[in-house]
Structures are given as structure tokens and as C-alpha cells.
Amino acid sequence: MSKEKRPIQPEDFIKLSIYSDPQYTHRNAFFYVSTKINDKGKYESHLYKQVLTEEKPTRWTFSGQKNNHPRVSPDGKYLVFQSDRSGTMQIWLMSLAGGEAKQITTFPYGATSPEWSKDGKTILFTARLEADDDIYELKELTKEDKEKIKQEKAEKPLIVNRLKYKSDAQGFHDDKNVHIIRYELEQDSFAQLTSGKLDYYYQDISPDGETLLFAANLNKTADRELYLDLYTLNMKTKEIHKLTNNKGQYYDAHFSPDGKQIVCYGNTFQYDGATLNELIVFDVKTGKERWLSKKWDVQLGDLMIGDTQLGESFTGPVWSNDGSKIFFLGTEHGATHLFETDLTGNRKIVYTDNHHIFSFDYDQNTDSFIMGISTPVNPCNFYHLQDGKVRQITKANEKYVNEVHLSKPEEINFQADDGWDIQGWLLRPYGFQKGKKYPLILEVHGGPHAMYGQTYFHELQLLAAKGYVVLYTNPRGSHGYGQQFVDACRGDYGGKDYTDLMNAVDYVLANYSFIDQDRMGVTGGSYGGFMTNWIVGHTNRFKAAVTQRSISNWLSFYGVSDIGFFFTKWEHGYHLLDDPVKLWNFSPLKYAKNIETPLLILHGELDFRCPIEQGEQLFITLKHLQKEVEFVRFPNANHELSRSGDPNMRIERLNHILRWFKKYI
Template sequence: MKQLIMEADITRLASVTDPQYSPDGKKLAYVQTKVNKKQDSYDAHIMVFDTETEETAQWTFGTGRNQHPRWSPDGRMLAFTSNRDDSSQVYVIHTAGGEAKKVTDIPYDVVQPEWSPDGNYLLCSVKLTKTESVKDEKKPEIEDYEPLEVDSLTYKADGQGFKRGKYTQLVFVQIETGDMKQITACERDHVSHAFSPCGEKIAFCANLTEEDDNRVNDVYLMTLSSGELKRLTGQNGIFSSLSFSPDGKRLAFLGHEKEFQNATLDKAWMYDFEKDELTCLTEMLDVHLNDAVAGDSLVGGVLPKPAWTKDGNGFYVIGTDQGSTGIYYISTEGLAYPVRLEKEHLNGFSLRPDETGFAASIALPVWPSELYDIALGEDKAKRLTDANEDFVKEHIISTPEEFQFETADGLTVHGWLMKPAGFEEGKKYPLILEVHGGPHAMYANAYFHEFQVLAAKGSAVVYVNPRGSHGYGQDFVNKVRGDYGGGDFDDVMAAVDHVHAHHDFIDQDRLGITGGSYGGFMTNWAVGHTNRFKAAVTQRSISNWVSFYGVSDIGYFFTDWQLGADLFEDPDKLWDRSPLKYAERVETPLLILHGERDDRCPIEQAEQLFTALKKMGKNVKLVRFPNASHDLSRSGHPKQRIKRLQYIAGWFDSHL
């Protein structure tokens, strides 16, 4: 008999990510991540699927995270990173068998290995200060009482904490000897590196302007023999995901020139080295070429770089559209169209060497991420792995029902309704509204554990993509900017009205609302502007834009980008759009969940709201999660993730 889904079942889920075909197409490496209950952490292992025998073999074992598998150009070796010895180092394993060889052994994490075309070197990333070196034998210890000197606005980052002068530098690693050579030294982050096919040049992204808080990420080409740098973009955009064409004459990448600040769709770009010309290939494509899905059940996802065809006439990338992600083909002439766009969350892919199809990691609404084989031109996908099969077979999984409606100002809003797991005709059920973060993200046709838990507890769940969400074009994603708590609030409330009007099993007197980050802002805003909700749970939220400006790692530019107001130019607008201003109106019982190491929405946002409501005698409770960052719900400690779900479900159980 199938069981109802429980909060702790999140430890049963496996994440299948980052598929990588071997050069001959006979093997398919990928990463499978699971919860290690004993250590309250995650174990990630390199798995290899044999395309001829259709059998999977596990290539790494033990505890820790083994990630980023990359085949050598001749297919004889597989490089990957592993933190099995505390820090993340690069290992190489021969495909003929044997133990993995530790290639790097330094006191700093080494990540993102990429092979040189001749197979003799790896180009990797290491975070270093100006006084640290890949030659160091011991990592400098930082005493608890050591003062932190701050002279930059970018001194901290969520999930990383205080940077303490560390920047991502690029290093060469010689495969045979393990010798390492640092090739960048500027005190800026150098990311998204790629080798040219000739091996004489590399490309990477960095902000090398005079101001380290300048919100740009340019593309650079470095000639290795001389160290000469050439900037390929105009110091006005944010770019990443670099990939050379097979002949080395072109470089493809993704990004935008901030026309709508961080609400701008990522586009496909190409630099032609012979013409010395930069071109946006998808100017007319109203699709975000990235993975914008908001979820809680995928750990370790990796956005693939543009995958060129052998003839160099185009490449494949992931695109976000209409509640799904798929594979888009982009030609060098600017032709762009989807080759795979189904109702699913396709979070990674690898092009077959013979270019007849793809291997893709895909999550479905009723089945967490697995590896699939997709023939080019065919809709049907063949599942290759069964990492989550037992979980799916043993549990009652609610199937989301899609809907859409037109807003009062003529927009179309897309969403889903999930019935309670034990739904019975004729009974009335509470309804919980979920609001995603971002706001420039998207709920999708994907498994979402939190929703399944709430459905298993006997609630219907509605979740929608209001204006500001990705997946519905540039105008739609931009409409929230300058209007937080306006049209977006109308959209989510209209969703509640829509499902109530079309489903008589919803009890209008038992409505709940929850969300995190921007969704937490919207929860706070909602309870200050309507008493329709009988219970609310706000997570990692924003309550006061005035203080957010100075305490968030992104506050000093995000408030201007999103609210259209700077603290010193229009403080009244920041306060008017702050849920804290309306605390006296709140009558809804409110549970506040917040991580103590959240640098994106620092915990003072929760403290201010809690203090105000408690002083006024409101029904409010604050739960603090020690050492948890903004990503608690997605990649936090498993025990804390379970506790979080228990708090959410328990609050709604008590009040609905």
C-alpha cells in the first residue's frame, strides 16, 4: 500500500545531474546526489552509464561530494572534483579501471576542471587572497577574534560569508606531475573558463573595471604565451557560459546588457574572431536562455555550456519557457527554435557525439530528476536511471493540474493546483498559496517536495507565476520592477479567486500563504493588506527595504533595480513598499522562519518584523536556523530542511 509523503522523505530523494558523454559516445558520466543521514550532509558520486550494455556502474564511493565529471579529449581518463579529504581537489580515474589518482593537493578548494585539447593539462578555479598561492603547504588560520577589515561593498556573499579578500583565480594543473601554475592574479573573480581548440588561448569572464562593485561580467580572451588580454564585450553586461566553436573561429556565450537590469532575459551571443565582431543571435527570441526554475528537490544542478555542432553552424542551450525548460538550437545566422520543450524541468544535457540526440537530466511533476535518452526530433524520452523509482512506487504523489487566467489589466497568468493526496469528492479542504522567490524565477512542471508534503497533510496547494516571473517573455518579467506589492499582489490573489471559483472543494475560510525570499516579502505584504488568510509562514523574507539596502549582500543595487528607488533619492518609496510599515494591520497568525547566516535577506529583516508584531500583541512566532544561508530549503543541512518543513506543515495544521 502506498504511503503519504512525509517531511523526512526529502532524505529519500536522489538528484541526477550533469550528464557528460565520452568522446566516443559509449559511456555517459553523471552525478547522483543523496542525503547522508548519519552525517547530516550530502554524498555525491560519479556514475557511468554504458550505452551499449545499458548498465550503470558507480565509479566513486565513500562519503563526500564527487562532482564535475569531465572526459579527457581521448576518452581514456575522467577528471572530477572530490572533497573526500576535507577540501575539494581534482582527481583523475582511468577508464580502463583502477583507483582514482589525486592530481592536486593544496590547502584550498580546487574546482571546475576543464581539459586542454592535448589532454596534458586541466584549467581549474581556486579562491585565493593576494598573499596566498597554489604553492602553499598550509592554509592560514583565521582566529575567531581576528578583525575583519572592510573597504569594499562586495565583502560578503550569501552562502560564502565574508570573502576576506579571496577571489576566484584560474590555474593550470599538469596531469602527470600535479604541478600548478596560477595564470590570473587580479583581485577579481575569474569564472566560466574555456580552452580554445588550438590550446593556445583561453576565454573567461570577469569584472576588470576600476570598481569591484561594478555590476558587469565581461568576456576576455587570453593568449597563454604572452598573457595578453582582449576584452570581447562592452563593460555594460553580465555574461557567462563560454564555449568555443570546433574550429575556434567563434565563441558562444549567454548573457545580457542589463537593459532591464537583473530582469533582463539571458540571450545567446557570438564573438567572431575573424570579423572581430560581437553579435546577439537571439535579439528577437523572447525566451530566457537559462534555467530559472524555483524548486527544493534538485541538489547539484549544473547549467551546461553551449553545445556546438561539429559543423560549427550552431549550438544548443537550455531555455525557460511557459513553466518548463527545454533545449533550444541557436544558429550562427540567428535562427533560434526549441528542439525539446515538454512539460518538464530539463536541468542538464549532453549532446551525443554523433549528434543524433541528447542525454538529459529531467525532473517531472510526479518524478524527481533522472537521466533520459532523447532522440533528436522525437518527443518521447527513454528513462535510463531508476534513482527515484522506489520512492515513486512507494508514495502517493499528487499530480498538479495546470490552469491560466487573464488579469484585470490583460496579462495571462499561468499556474498549477495540487489537490490533497487523499482527495474525496464532496469534502472541503484548506488551500495554501505558495509564492516563489526571485522574483525573476519560475515555478515549473517539476517535482516539488514541499508542495507534496502539504498535499499529503490534507491541503490543496496553488502556485503560480505572477508578473515578474521568467518564462513568459521580457515584458512580463519586467512588469514587477518598481511595483512590488502592486500588480504582482493582485496576480497571486486573483489566482486564489480563480481556483476557488472553479473548484467547489476549496474552503474559502481556510486559506494559507507562504513563500521565501521575494515570496517571503509577498507573504509579509499580503498579511498587511488582507485578512483573507487564516495562517501564514514567511521564509527568509524582506520586511524593511530601508535597512535591506545596507545589510544585504545585494541591497545597495537591488533596491534601485527592483523598486526603482535609491535610499538617498526616494526613501519614502522604500518605506511605502516595506511590509513592516503595515505591521499594525496584521491579523493573520504568522510564523517567521529565517537562517542566521542568510546574507541575501539577513535575519534582521525577520527580527524587525517579529519585534513589531510581538510588541503589538499579534500572533507571531520566530524560528531561527543556526548557520543556515539563504539556500536552506534547497541545499541546507538535511535535518534543518526537515525541521523547516515540519514547522510549515505544523503551523498550517494548527491554524487551518
């Protein structure tokens, strides 16, 4: 460790620029999004252009709080993007030759996700509309309009008559639906391609421009289902054809360069929410499908967990220039890799370096890639990959990385009680000295079907900076180790997943003499919060615990969470009325009398995923039992508090964690 580098502080994440969404222009350059927190404590994102042969990027947007989703026209003349500079997220168009951006849409509830047709004459995007909206009559809402609508909502009761009436990301749902709109550049005109009281998600348009590909659930029972099918829409006849016939979810679908095939991710919920994604290719003419990934036993896409990844990240699948190969990211053993496969399922790694590839773009002209990569000691950067050679292009957060000390993780591998192989990592504390004993913090990730690994994680680095050994592992139930492993915690929460975590602690105590076994703490969020609650109800080996956005009672979770009505059955095998006794047995609240560990409960007041009543129940029970407990409620914070919540609240949260562990360990 360099003595010149300082330990990081809670507020240091404010200094980070987080890169995302690389998009090639023509051969020697690409656009990307840079998101950071401005001087007013608000998130701000802007578009940058990076020429591959130049050292510094050029900033292209200056107005507005958020500018993102850049897409370059096929002829390389225009850039379309979305921006909230007008007060609402709308679609904007800019000439790459220079000049001011032109606002294309003025929809009252915004417009997002613009994409080009293959001939560059059309832009397709999505917008939230009411059933009787006329897109030619729609006008953007003023500040006064928005305030009036907000006030009117506050003065009326909310009438609920459907099952899926709220979500953690959106809050309470309204009567608007997502529809696909086409904008013709030459005519400066719009056409609404979908309608009705259902949501339609744009996927792609065929190379000849005649067929629209979208995802939707068009069933009458859509409110009770999680299915998402693929459909094609003939742009001339308006005929809709259903492409998928299995009950499942299909998404990220793209036409092949010749338009004869479609590739997508999908699964049929064979293992409910723990089902691995599959790579599927459809023949457009016959509808015949091939599941290329059946024998791979690898999770497709990026399931890495971090707390500083902001902005959208494309993970594939994408066709090669001649349509003979498909490129995509895969999640495996604590890292993500860039893969390719031919059309028979012969898979190989295009690039890996035991890091976190969080996004990529492929250029069909040069057969090359731009990859966004994060490591534990480098939050993000873009790299150019061509002919097997990799070169770093950007220098994001160079000053920050050179200024602060970041602990490099040491990988650990051990066997659980029943012989299963478990992977984890250890961070040594700042200023580590041989012969000295250090306290340990066990971190438990959420999901549970996610993965810790080789990415930047501010909270973990902060704990190491404050003098703690940090242990984080992927117990069974985590992604990255195959279908049997990720499915293994379902119906067994608090079982072998719990013993995996305790075995991890036992392993590091036996193999790292600098850990003080009498000064250990535990923390985690969501499922990690559930597991923190479970741990302190089943062992007193930890001196302090911090449970974040947690689950304490599966009986009430079923009815209050935005996902409770299906997630409870998915993870435990029972709905509320199927077997409430067994759900109670899985609930940490049942074991509250056993808790002797001082417990700090952190929860967002607008969390609809794990609602705050879960924290309230645990707090009141422990307080009534005269246990050592404290409850911190974060106003206007949802389930994403630790990752994309209000920056000031994120700092408060980190400080409370540090305060609790300092007091009791």
C-alpha cells in the same frame, strides 16, 4: 490514486537520489553525479557511469563526502573530477581502465572546476589564492591548520574596507581571489595563468590550445560594479584582449569547433535584474558580435524553482559537431525546453514534453543528447535523445516513486484584472473525495524573477499529502512569459503582482467547488516571504500565514543584505537616500498594524541575502502590538535552507509549517 501508496512525509526528501551533470564518455556511455543524504545526515555525492545499452549504472567513487564535476579526456582514457576526500575539495585523476584515483592538487584552499584542453594534454582549473602565493610551495591544510586559522579569526576583529565584503554563499569574504591554473599531465607541472587581486573565471580554451577564454571584471571600480566581461589570453605572448565592449555580464562562453567563433550568454542590464539573457556569437578575429536572440523574447537557461535540485546543471550554449548550430535550454510557460538555433537566429525546439529539463550534454560524435529531466511526480532521471527518439536511461528513485502518492498538477490559466494572462497550477490533496471541502494553501515563489512549473517540489507535494489544496502561480515579475512580463513588477511590488495572486485565489474559488474559502493559508520564501508579509498586511482572507527568509523593511535591507546596495535600486528604482519615503511605502513593516492573520516567521541566522534582522523587525513589531506571531530561528542556516541546508533543519522547517497551518486553519 492507488490505495497502496502512502502520503509523503517531511523527512522523505532524505531518501532521494538527485542526479546532475551528465557527461558523455565515448558514444555509448556517460558519467553523472548522484547526490543524497547519508546515514549521518550529511550530503554525499558520487560519480556513476551509465552505459546506454545496460540497465544498471556502475559506481566509480566511494571515498569522501563529495565527488563531482566529472570530465572525460578527449581520448576517453582518463576521468578528472573534484573531491573532498582529502579533507579539502581538490582535483583528482583516474584512469578509465581502472585503478586508484591520483590526487593532482594539494592547494590549501582547494581547487575546483577541472576542464580538459582539446588535445587532452592539459587540465585547466580554478583555485582561490592569496596575492603572494607560490603554487609550487602550497600544501593542503591539515585539520589542525584549519582549526588554528578558525581560532585566529575568532580572536581578531574583521576589518572591512570594500563594498562587496560578504555573500550569502561564502559568508564574509577574505583576501583570496579565484585564479586559473594549468596542469600539464606529461610534465606533472603547474602554471598559474592569472594573478592579482581580482577574480578570473575559466570559460574555455581554443581547439589549438593557444587561446584561453575567461570572464572577469578587470576595472579599477570592480568593487562597485556587477559587470563581467569576456577576455582572451594568448598562451604564448600572455597578451590579454577584451572581447566585450558593452556594460553587462557575459558567461558560459565556448569556442566553436574550428575556433573561429565564440558563443555565450549575456545581457547589458537594460531592465536591471529582470533583463532576459541573450545568445551572442563573436567572431574571434574581428570581434564582431551577433545577438541571435533579439527577437525571441525567451529566457535562456533554466529559471525553474524547486527544492530538491542539487549539483551543477549545464544549460548550454553548446556548439553542434559542424559548428552550424547552437544548443541551449530555454525557460518558457512553466517548462524548460531544449532548443537549437542556426547562426542567423532561426530557432526551433529540439525536445519538449512540458517538463523540467535541468541539464544536458551533447555528443558531437553521435549528434545525440543526454538530458536530465524532472517532473512533478518524478524527481529526476536521464534520457537519451537521438534522431528525434527519446528513451529513459536511468531509474532514479524508482522505489520512492512507487511507494508514495504524488499529486499531479492541474494547470490553470486566467486573466488578471487588467487582462494579462496568468498561468498557475493546482494540486489536489491526498485521498481527495468528491463533495468534500478542503483547505487551500497559496504558495508564492521567490526571486521574484524565477518560475514555478513542471518539476518536482517536495514542499508542495507535502502540503497536498497533508490534506491541503495547493495553489501556485507565476504572477507578473516571473520568468517564462517574455521581457515585458518579467519586468512588470519592478517599481510595483505589492501592486499588480499582489492582485495577480488574489485573482488566482478568486479564480480557483469560482471554478473548484471543493475549496473551502474560509480555511485558506499563504506562504512563500524570499520575495515570496515579502509577498506573504504584504498579503497579510492588506487582506484578512487568510486564516494563517508562514513567511520564510523574508523582507519586511526595504530601508534597512539596503544596508544589511549582500545585494541590498544594488537590488533595492533595481527592483524599486531608488537607493536608500534617493527616496526613503517611497521605499518605506513598499515595506510590509509599514502595514504591521493591519495584520490580523496569525503569522509564523521562519529565518536562518546566517542568511546574508535577506538577513535575519528583517524577520526580527517584523516579529518585535507584531509582538509589541500583541498580534498572534511566532519566530523560529534556524542556527547556521543561510538563504538556501529550504533547498540545500542542513537536512535536520530542513525537516524542522517543514514540520513548523505544517504545525502552524494545522493549528490555525
